[in-house]
Structure formats: structure tokens, C-alpha cells
Amino acid sequence: MSAASLYLLHTQPDQRLLSTWMVRHRTGDLGDALHGLLRAAFGAQAPQPFRYLDERRGLLAYTHLDAQAMATQVALADPLAAQTLGLAACSNHGGYRLRPFPTQWPQDKELGFEVRVRPTVRSGQKEQDAFLHAVALAGGADGAPVDRQAVYAQWLREHLAVREGAPRQPWQGAVQLLDMQLSAFARNRAMRRTQPAGDSTRKGHAIEGPDAILSGRLRVTDPTAFSHLLARGVGRHRAYGFGMLLLQRAD
Structure with a gap:
């Protein structure tokens, strides 16, 4: 887009x-x-x-x-x-x-935001809740305590940032995340469908995972990249109701 x-x-x-x-x-x-x-x-x-x-x-x-x-x-x-x-x-x-909708944003403009995301990471060939992945890295149930909100905040920062060693995408580096809260959380089973092969119909399979609403404040650091970010959305499953940044005044 x-x-x-x-x-x-x-x-x-x-x-x-x-x-x-x-x-x-x-x-x-x-x-x-x-x-x-x-x-x-x-x-x-x-x-x-x-x-x-x-x-x-x-x-x-x-x-x-x-x-x-x-x-x-x-x-x-x-x-x-x-x-x-x-x-x-x-x-x-x-x-x-x-x-x-605006496509020209002032440099350093502060805005409130809300976004529904599916904060997952790749673990082998599967997607895994970023929080459960962090718990496993910390040693599981016997390891150090892990805060879900902090994990999801880091996940969001990483998705918004320019990734070192990888080609820069047009939407990366658009904003600085000032603060973030985990406003709502659930786990659910989402239906995803394979692409049809030949005359066959698309087959569905259920994927269990996190469903989180994150809210907070951000600062626009690259107005052009910010316009691309709005048009693209955040994270995966953007065609299924996730990733749309809803904006409001910072106050």
C-alpha cells in the first residue's frame, strides 16, 4: 500500500x-x-x-x-x-x-496510540508467544520472573526499529516509543488458510497465540517512514484484524 x-x-x-x-x-x-x-x-x-x-x-x-x-x-x-x-x-x-487521513506529520510530534497485535516470535518452524519465549530463555518456571508487559514493550520496540544488519524497510525507524501499557490480553485460536493449489479450496488450520492491545505514547522521528508505518501496520496477521495503529492526541 x-x-x-x-x-x-x-x-x-x-x-x-x-x-x-x-x-x-x-x-x-x-x-x-x-x-x-x-x-x-x-x-x-x-x-x-x-x-x-x-x-x-x-x-x-x-x-x-x-x-x-x-x-x-x-x-x-x-x-x-x-x-x-x-x-x-x-x-x-x-x-x-x-x-x-494525514500523510504529513511534524517531526517530533507526540501522539497517543492503540494497537491490537499478536506478539509472537519464530521458534523453530512455529510462532510462539513472545512472553512464553522469554520465560523459556529465563529458565522456565524455575527461572527469573518475567513481566509480560515489559516483554511486549520490547517486542513492539524491535518491530518499530531499524534492524541492524538487515536492509532498512520504508516503515522502520518511524517513531520513538515513549511509554506503553498492556491494556488487554487474551489467548485465542486464530484460523489461517493456506493458498489454494490448482482447483483445490483453501484449507484452514487453527493457530493458538496471544491477542494483546497495547496503548501509550509515541514520538514521530521520521515523518515519511511514519506514513508508511500507518499504511502497513505493525507485526504479522495484519490482514486479519491486527496491526492497525489508532492515533489520538497525546494528552
Whole structure:
């Protein structure tokens, strides 16, 4: 997704239709269902990262589609997917809202943030909760105590920083993390689907892992990189409802 232009999309999915979609597609994972719906409605232009807040506040997503391009995509979308997502004007919620989002940020601007993430690290061929990985490195149950919030703060810093010895990505080095709190935490099983081979359908498999909401304050250190960071999102599983940086005034 280009950081040259960015828009904030807001919809309110129809809960009844969403539940029906999940049953029909045999998924109990809301992120997987919304991922499928956005792909059905927009194809390769599906907005991401996105965040589903709740039934009342709906779904937010960053997209590069401007008003005209969005209207075209919605007009060509799968009708049921569009109605389920609340995109259609005939839906119970009256259609979507789209507004331009800033792409030019002042140097050293301080902002409040909230982000839902899946803080995992690679352990062998699998993903592992960064906290459980840190506990194992500390000696397990008999080792030194490990603080989950501190581990996740370090995980976030590492994901936002320029990585030594690796090519710099456009979104790295965008911000300095001033403070962070672990606002909510759960463990859940997320559905992920393999890419189809030939005429076969996508097969789903469940992955257990952490589901954390991190909040705090940050300082913009590279305005151009910050625009790329917003458009990209943080961490993995960004197409499934994770990684969208929600911003607010620092106070």
C-alpha cells in the first residue's frame, strides 16, 4: 500500500449477516471472517490493516482508495459481502464513511496510540508467544520472573526499529516509543488458510497465540517512514484484524 495517500474507512457490519457468513464458511474466528469478506468485496484492493472494535463502533481500516475509487469498488463488490460489511447504501447501517487521513506529520510530534497485535516470535518452524519465549530463555518456571508487559514493550520496540544488519524497510525507524501499557490480553485460536493449489479450496488450520492491545505514547522521528508505518501496520496477521495503529492526541 502506498503511503502517498491514505484514507480512513469506517463501516458497521451487519451482525446477523456476519454470523450467517461465519457459519457458512465454517469459521469461529471473526478476523478470518472479516478477512474473507473484505477479499470478497474488494479483491486485491481489500483495505488493511483493519480493526473491528465492536458492534456499536464497527470496523475501521486504512486504505489508499479515494472516494471515487472506493465507490467504484463498492459498486462492483459481491453484493452479499458488501451488505454484510455495511458498505451498501441499502444496508441497515446506511453505507460506509471515508475521510482523508494525514500523510504529513511534524517531526517530533507526540501522539497517543492503540494497537491490537499478536506478539509472537519464530521458534523453530512455529510462532510462539513472545512472553512464553522469554520465560523459556529465563529458565522456565524455575527461572527469573518475567513481566509480560515489559516483554511486549520490547517486542513492539524491535518491530518499530531499524534492524541492524538487515536492509532498512520504508516503515522502520518511524517513531520513538515513549511509554506503553498492556491494556488487554487474551489467548485465542486464530484460523489461517493456506493458498489454494490448482482447483483445490483453501484449507484452514487453527493457530493458538496471544491477542494483546497495547496503548501509550509515541514520538514521530521520521515523518515519511511514519506514513508508511500507518499504511502497513505493525507485526504479522495484519490482514486479519491486527496491526492497525489508532492515533489520538497525546494528552
